[in-house]
Amino acid sequence: MNYRLLPIVLLATFGLAVAAETGTATRAPNAQPEIDFPLDAPAPDGRRPGGTITHEFTPPKLQDDENKDVRRERNYPEQPPTIPHSIRGYHVDINGNKCLACHSRANSSKAQAPMISITHYTDRDGQTLAAVAPRRYFCTQCHVPQQDVKPLVENNFQNIDVLLQHELPQDRQ
């Protein structure tokens, strides 16, 4: 009869042992703290060069989204194009999707907006659906408006044309 309790007793003992071990480990009197930063550690250079963790900078001013309605170049064909217009106050939620009021198949001609391409109607199994695929519903996951500001981090991206140019053998130039 009592053998039934054995596993539980064993488990409890084991648990106690584990607990005791970590207990002693953290409570060891002369354990060194692993990180030894002063409170004011230097912040990584990049977004806020020169600052420390506690240093407060005045944040840059908020800018309006660029709203020129001119479609921008894409850096590679699979890039989700950036949004060339303001999307302030557009609701995209369970109740409705303002973007589709102009970009869906049915509405794009009225709005003279580019229709969301076929990829937006295709689910992950390659099935083309009647309406926008759920995985493409939240447009701003991939498409974002742009602001005319100095980039925070420098970027030396080169597109494929530039790269190919470099690849060309010198003698053929």
Add this chain to the structure above:
Amino acid sequence: MKALRALLKRYWTVLRRPSVHYSLGTLTLGGFVAGIIFWGGFNTALEVTNTEAFCISCHEMEANVYAEMKETIHYSNRSGVRATCPDCHVPHQWTDKIARKMQASKEVWGKIFGTINTREKFLDKRRELAEHEWARLKANDSLECRNCHAFDYMDFTRQSPRAAQFHSTALAAGEATCIDCHKGIAHKLPDMRGVPGW
């Protein structure tokens, strides 16, 4: 019961008896002054109920539509011009205003008897409430919007190309009015299934 009847009867006779002590002039003037006071009081009451503070003194409004409006351009913008609830929801013309107020009494009824006393009940009713507003703005050609945004003074060259394109075509031709294209500018939207254009 009998005493009450007697009392009422006494007042009735007083009311019916022609005046002895006051001249007709005094009475007329008195009536006039009293009229002004009542009218003023009525209009003051109207004014009080026509402020945003009144609208959001009701918890349902404050926690739902007001909270949502705070994020929008009609609450905070660079020029500091604000639209308050009555700016968009109460007509300026007197007859229209009274009509809207009588309609609103029904909403106060709803408040007192708890038709919409939780966020869930509000969301359930939202489509219906929104449709009332859409229908109203559609019927009056978005009068409330136009009280602030006059089409005649819109400078298309200062608008974004997209805005100018729509305003100079469908809006200018009268095919559509503000609310047809600008739903949900002040609050979150209800379920939009089946709404034309969505």
